[in-house]
Amino acid sequence: MNYFVIGYYALLIGASCVAAQYGKRGAFMALFSLTLASFIMGIIGGENWLWTVTVGAGVVALAAGTAFSFREFLAIVLPREAAKAIRTAPLTASFGLFVIGTYAIAGIFAPIIAPHGEAEVIAQAFEPANEEMLLGADQLGRDMFSRLIYGARNTVGLALTATIAAFVMGAFAGMLAATIGGWFDNFMGRVADVIMSIPSLIFALLMLSIFGTNLTVLVIIVAIIYSPRVFRLTRAVAGNIVVMDYIEAAKLRGEGLWYLIRREILPNSTAPLIAEFGLEFCFVFLLVAGLSFLGLGIQPPTADWGSMVRENATLISFGEITPLIPAGAIALLTVSVNFVVDWMLYRSSGLKE
Amino acid sequence: MSDVLSIVLKRLGLGVITLFVISVLIFGAVEMLPGDIAEAVLGMGATEENVAAMREQLGLNQPAPVRYFDWLSGAVVGDFGVSLVTQTPVGEVIGPRFANTLFLATYAAAIAVPVAIFLGVVVALLRNTLFDRVANVLALTSISSPEFFLGYILILYLSVKTGMFPAIAKISGDMTFLELLQRTFLPALTMVLVVVAHMMRMTRAAIINLLSSPYIEMARLKGMPAWRVIIKHALPNAWAPIINVVALNLAYLITGVVLVEVVFVYPGIGQLLVDSVTKRDFTVVQACCLIFAATFILLNLAADVLAILTNPRLRYKK
Numbered sequence: 001m002n003y004f005v006i007g008y009y010a011l012l013i014g015a016s017c018v019a020a021q022y023g024k025r026g027a028f029m030a031l032f033s034l035t036l037a038s039f040i041m042g043i044i045g046g047e048n049w050l051w052t053v054t055v056g057a058g059v060v061a062l063a064a065g066t067a068f069s070f071r072e073f074l075a076i077v078l079p080r081e082a083a084k085a086i087r088t089a090p091l092t093a094s095f096g097l098f099v100i101g102t103y104a105i106a107g108i109f110a111p112i113i114a115p116h117g118e119a120e121v122i123a124q125a126f127e128p129a130n131e132e133m134l135l136g137a138d139q140l141g142r143d144m145f146s147r148l149i150y151g152a153r154n155t156v157g158l159a160l161t162a163t164i165a166a167f168v169m170g171a172f173a174g175m176l177a178a179t180i181g182g183w184f185d186n187f188m189g190r191v192a193d194v195i196m197s198i199p200s201l202i203f204a205l206l207m208l209s210i211f212g213t214n215l216t217v218l219v220i221i222v223a224i225i226y227s228p229r230v231f232r233l234t235r236a237v238a239g240n241i242v243v244m245d246y247i248e249a250a251k252l253r254g255e256g257l258w259y260l261i262r263r264e265i266l267p268n269s270t271a272p273l274i275a276e277f278g279l280e281f282c283f284v285f286l287l288v289a290g291l292s293f294l295g296l297g298i299q300p301p302t303a304d305w306g307s308m309v310r311e312n313a314t315l316i317s318f319g320e321i322t323p324l325i326p327a328g329a330i331a332l333l334t335v336s337v338n339f340v341v342d343w344m345l346y347r348s349s350g351l352k353e
Numbered sequence: 354m355s356d357v358l359s360i361v362l363k364r365l366g367l368g369v370i371t372l373f374v375i376s377v378l379i380f381g382a383v384e385m386l387p388g389d390i391a392e393a394v395l396g397m398g399a400t401e402e403n404v405a406a407m408r409e410q411l412g413l414n415q416p417a418p419v420r421y422f423d424w425l426s427g428a429v430v431g432d433f434g435v436s437l438v439t440q441t442p443v444g445e446v447i448g449p450r451f452a453n454t455l456f457l458a459t460y461a462a463a464i465a466v467p468v469a470i471f472l473g474v475v476v477a478l479l480r481n482t483l484f485d486r487v488a489n490v491l492a493l494t495s496i497s498s499p500e501f502f503l504g505y506i507l508i509l510y511l512s513v514k515t516g517m518f519p520a521i522a523k524i525s526g527d528m529t530f531l532e533l534l535q536r537t538f539l540p541a542l543t544m545v546l547v548v549v550a551h552m553m554r555m556t557r558a559a560i561i562n563l564l565s566s567p568y569i570e571m572a573r574l575k576g577m578p579a580w581r582v583i584i585k586h587a588l589p590n591a592w593a594p595i596i597n598v599v600a601l602n603l604a605y606l607i608t609g610v611v612l613v614e615v616v617f618v619y620p621g622i623g624q625l626l627v628d629s630v631t632k633r634d635f636t637v638v639q640a641c642c643l644i645f646a647a648t649f650i651l652l653n654l655a656a657d658v659l660a661i662l663t664n665p666r667l668r669y670k671k
Contacts, residue, residue, distance in 0.1 A: 201608055207382065286497075
């Protein structure tokens with residue numbers, strides 16, 4: 001028994017009492033069950049496990065604090081309409097926005113932020129962290145931190161390019177199918193069915209084995225794999241729009257197909273498409289990261305999170321967490337995008353009702 | 354009943370056609386190689402004679418449709434030709450590995466399905482409470498993490514730091530069943546984490562959807578306790594969506610296994626596929642892809658058929 005353990009339980013029990021006093025049932029139940037769970041964890045794992053819980057709670061509190069302040073910041077900075085929407089956003093959504101913003105800055109200004117070049121060898125292999133290198137060196141003695149920053153540019157950039165390609169293809173085909181209709185619609189629907197019935201990772205592996213690992217090929221393959229999802233959604237959304245009167249009016253005016261898609265259908269189907277873009281990005285990002293992890297994505301020496309995990313995986317058996325950091329970076333971005341998409345879906349469904 | 358039968362038959366027919374189209378795609382993809390297999394395999398060392406010899410050996414001189422039907426009729430009985438790299442019959446290599454993969458997927462499913470359905474029902478009952486929100490955030494986090502992230506976290510904490518489970522899922526034939534379960538626990542757990550989150554969210558959505566229907570309101574108004582409402586009224590009607598969710602996630606398990614097998618060096622078909630892709634061993638890649646795609650399609654088909662069969666509205670003629 002030492003001061004840490006005493007303080008730990010005092011804080012938890014005190015907080016539970018405060019929650020109970022102010023009638024916050026959910027918070028009380030959460031805090032008190034954590035107290036009870038801590039008894040068991042303390043007996044099994046000793047002080048270390050309680051430390052882990054403390055650190056975890058600290059991280060959650062820090063994230064919540066960041067999210068809260070960032071939401072306030074956005075609400076002040078943004079114009080009125082957007083500020084109103086931001087104020088009602090849940091903390092998870094503003095946390096997601098914060099993370100996405102951070103990644104964007106890291107990616108865009110990578111050469112300025114990173115202390116070393118992405119392929120620059122500056123130390124011995126697997127040298128531990130020091131003042132020069134925040135996270136130590138990788139398997140060839142390159143700075144992990146710099147590579148992580150450059151990875152934000154390369155990995156996210158590639159995923160973004162592929163998502164945009166998938167999106168443009170899918171959305172265009174979907175609108176075309178909805179506007180033309182008939183046999184074209186049926187044919188595109190069947191093609192989409194076939195592509196969707198092959199598991200995406202398997203399809204990508206098959207194609208990469210044939211065309212070799214090359215970034216252009218990768219983007220095209222990923223775009224083909226994921227465009228059917230966008231195609232279906234756009235077709236459904238656009239299908240509801242083409243039966244509207246103003247489309248009929250535009251047709252009678254003698255407007256062409258291209259005008260109809262660009263000026264009438266597209267502006268009216270942006271809301272669901274933006275949410276879909278976020279979801280699609282998550283899928284593409286995970287697939288691209290998985291492929292690079294398998295050594296089939298971005299090729300060395302370009303810094304890339306998936307291959308960084310694989311190259312440094314041996315460190316895990318020495319109890320180091322360095323290889324987990326790029327993997328965690330992937331997970332963090334995907335979670336953040338999901339949080340924002342969740343909020344957007346909730347908003348659009350709430351506004352409809 | 355004939356109504357249901359015709360819908361099911363139609364769906365089965367569609368499934369067979371899809372399988373056929375995909376086998377054409379898988380075969381045709383290799384045909385799209387710049388040059389042909391012989392040139393691609395021999396690469397820089399290709400001379401006129403050995404390319405010709407290889408073409409002869411692989412039967413590349415015959416037209417594509419003939420080779421396709423040869424390949425397909427062989428594949429149906431488990432004969433996928435000869436590996437381009439090791440010269441051994443592909444079927445022999447794949448057979449035991451496919452069994453290993455199925456074992457791993459079944460293991461994961463056996464843990465994941467009960468846990469996910471239980472959690473989904475609990476979360477649906479406690480919806481909009483703190484517990485529900487925390488569970489939702491955790492589920493989203495687990496879905497969003499790449500499999501190798503979860504896998505390495507488990508290796509770090511359950512294997513390296515505490516030594517409870519082996520980090521490398523090496524298995525051999527003479528192990529007891531318990532030993533086998535212990536050896537493959539970490540890869541199975543990784544897949545469980547991903548799949549449980551998916552299934553839990555979908556089960557929650559299905560149950561909440563049901564709980565808002567009028568007959569549940571009625572049962573509650575007549576004073577039935579909440580747990581009985583769930584067991585007697587909600588659950589029987591929820592089976593259809595839940596079965597669908599389970600089948601879809603099993604299909605995911607079969608393919609999600611590729612990354613997990615690589616992380617844990619598990620001798621399954623996913624690892625074989627990745628190795629063959631790097632070695633450009635096309636016959637093995639074709640065979641693995643065909644097996645994965647067929648399993649995926651069959652499970653999706655099963656999901657659709659079960660959904661049709663358990664839908665009470667289709668059971669009676671209008």
